[in-house]
Amino acid sequence: MKTKKKTLKISFATPKGGVGKSTITSLLASVLHYRLGFNVLVMDCDFPQHSLVNMRERDLKMVMQNDYHKRAAMKLYQSINKKAYPIINCKAEDALSTALKHISQSAVEPDVTFFDLPGTANSKGVLTTLRAMDYIFSPVSADRLVMESTLSFTKAFLGLPETEESNNTQEMWLFWNQVDGREKSGVYEAYQSVIRGLDLTIMKTQIKDSKRFRKETDDTPNSVFRSSLLPAETALLKATQMDLFVDEFLKIVKL
Template structure:
């Protein structure tokens, strides 16, 4: 696949923990880098958790312990002939500067840089770093605290940073995550109305709830879903609509 020679800065961002921002960062990066032919990097700025750096270490261990994953990794390397995408540490207030240094020194053109950022809005430099993103994706769940916190946070980005022109942000997209397909909570309709009234944008694709989001490579597993070294299994992607989400994601970011 041909990719344009430009770098897009993207963050899955939310003020609430546990809604999936690190998980979606890893999966989107892996799909783009390993399956779709883009060159990707991640800056893990979520101190002190550094969730994605720890995930990379676990992923390496899982591949060494699982013969199926070993074969998948070998086949993948032979097919695409490129290394795993880098996951780099830095503080939120230094992320843009560190990304610029990295891009200038990279031996290959980097199409997408993902930033895994802290969920606390008063983290030093966080708003400035978010203002340097081109695209922000915010997962929300049908939980009043999560939604109200995210809407307040997103409203600040939209109506203060963007309206005043102090930002590179081209789009902020909310999306439903952990949707229970068996139940239609009245919260969905009421909050979708509020999202529209606030002038915010909600993606069409809803990610259904699945235990696979909380599982990584295991010793006896035969398929992979959440990994920084391999892309998610395509059948598992379809099962929770992640395939539809990525199609919509690619149209939004115009890679």
């Protein structure tokens, strides 16, 4: 008898804003759900802005107004025979219970639930929720303030004493985001050395910076990238190395 895998709890967490955790969450969720056949649930706990919930509202408006995206959406949902992945609005302290309640009432159990949390660990419920994750991925960039705050947070988090909420099998991975091709490789090598010295784990794939990360679905045909209703175009994933990131991510979380 085959044992059913449990729903994975995953968060892209960082103590520093503006390094792309919400964007990566939406890109990865869309690729997994619409292109790779997994069932996804997204918990938008980033109070008060709730950027992913607001993004879904903008995406719905664009699909209804634009013929190209409307046709693309109809074709997609007919071919995969399922709906768009749910994005649930909640606060960090209620995230785990709200997700559990939604899953218990859902006809289809998700393979993975993404938790998009506030960027500050001082926000109520953030640390408790993070401790329950199966995997935490933290984006870093070649910026001294980003690097210092992320490494300090990561080491402090890993050094916290165990509690009832702790997940003993939890894995934490850093990854390079917003990599500028013009940046000298020596900068990244120096930071890599620091990361290794702290006995932290970093992914091999580096996500390249692109204006696409700051641009949502618009009225330009064949330009879908950052959307919660459609998967990013394959060519755009390759251009940013998101395709390689997805492959490595799947190996790490064993999906």
